[in-house]
Amino acid sequence: MQNIINLINNLQLYIVIGLVVLVIILLIMNVIIFKSLNRLEKRYRKLMRGSNGKNLEELIVKYLDNIDNVKKESDDIKKLYSNLNSKVKNCIQKLSIIRYRAFEDVGSDLSFSIALLDENNDGVIITGIYGRDESTTYAKPIDSGMSRYELSQEEKQVLEECINKRI
Template structure:
């Protein structure tokens, strides 16, 4: 029996050495993980004296619920503003021109003021040598029941290409 033990003693020593090194590596890995978890735990309970961690977590949950309600309220306000904004002037077109041949300097103009639904009005001021006349014509869906001059049509077309392109509700 002693011969067998002597024969395998070197192999047993090598096996036990490998096993000890393996266990030592496992211990080092475990210590690193425990250290990481300890740091996270200390950060979690930082500033907590008498209150329990459970109470602190429930307090944070209540705060999150309150913030969620506030966010829903803000979204509702934004939706309301978005619906009202559709009726505000968003699109403006402006054209200067000479209305009469005997007057220079492009002193006549047409301004189109439209909302998101292309409703609004166009104002034209015709400057002449002896007088200045101003006209306003309503616009519904980008068109008017009144005859429009080329410059008024041009101002409306410029206005159609402008304005708010993104609604607040999609932000």
């Protein structure tokens, strides 16, 4: 027993230094654990925000119901978009106009041709011919970019410009 006491007395300085190092390591570990716990608590509070004491299962069910509602609304919006997209294809999307002088004795570019086409190049060409004594306006239907009626040079030009426009 005396040998053990003598050994401890001889190594007392080393034992104290070892214990001090161990206490410092434990203090550092304690600080790290408290920081981790603080981060975990912040994440928990963020997860539980707005729960007002409800249990976690009720909160998760509420969020899943919200997700289902959003998914249903998204599907409804997709259907509405598809419906609108199909309707827009038949609307006038391309327009071209040209003004010109139909007769040499008339002073200005008062005659015109307008092409109004949808995505499929279906539509109409409206032409107004202005003369000194009378003016005439007429329309020619266009199917797939072609007319079953004879087109004037100006009408051909306005139709070609309209067909080549990007949507």
